[in-house]
Structures are given as structure tokens and as C-alpha cells.
Amino acid sequence: MVDEVGYIPFEAEAANLFFQLVSNRYERASVIVTSNKTFGRWGEVFGDETVAAAMIDRLVHHAEVHSLKGDSYRMKGRELGRVPTANDND
Numbered sequence: 001m002v003d004e005v006g007y008i009p010f011e012a013e014a015a016n017l018f019f020q021l022v023s024n025r026y027e028r029a030s031v032i033v034t035s036n037k038t039f040g041r042w043g044e045v046f047g048d049e050t051v052a053a054a055m056i057d058r059l060v061h062h063a064e065v066h067s068l069k070g071d072s073y074r075m076k077g078r079e080l081g082r083v084p085t086a087n088d089n090d
Helices: 011-023 041-045 049-060
Strands: 002-005 033-035
Touching: 002 011, 011 041, 011 049, 041 049
Parallel strands: 002 033
Antiparallel strands: none
């Protein structure tokens, strides 16, 4: 499993190694990838639209793609952006 592809951009060498991983596992073994980016933005993540397209092509062939919408599970029940006030301690 490769978690959070796109959280930070890949450097050229890392993008190349990830492409090799995907290519080597293509039609041989399963790969689970999570990302906060749509496939249309993977060119930004990997710094190369052609490499991103080739990876996506291999990943989605024979795949089940699940797109989740909504609030983050990790942030469920949390109040973000609220500044504590002096009255909070009362």
C-alpha cells in the first residue's frame, strides 16, 4: 500500500522509482494507492505529465477506483479554526 500520494510533490528520482514500482507490479500483483489529488493533478505531483499518465494507465487497468467525498474521518468531531477564549475555563 502506498498512502497519501500527492501530500508532498515527488522529486524526480522518487517519481522515477515510484513509476518503476508500479510498472514492475503491473499485471503481476496488487497495489493500493491513496491520494488527496485527482488523477488530473498527478502531473504536478510527479513533475511530469507523461510519467503521471503512464502510471495512472497501469494503476487503473483492471482496477476498482473508489473516490471518497466528505469530511476527513480523522477530523470527525473536532472544531478547527476556533480560538479559545478566556471564558472557556469557566
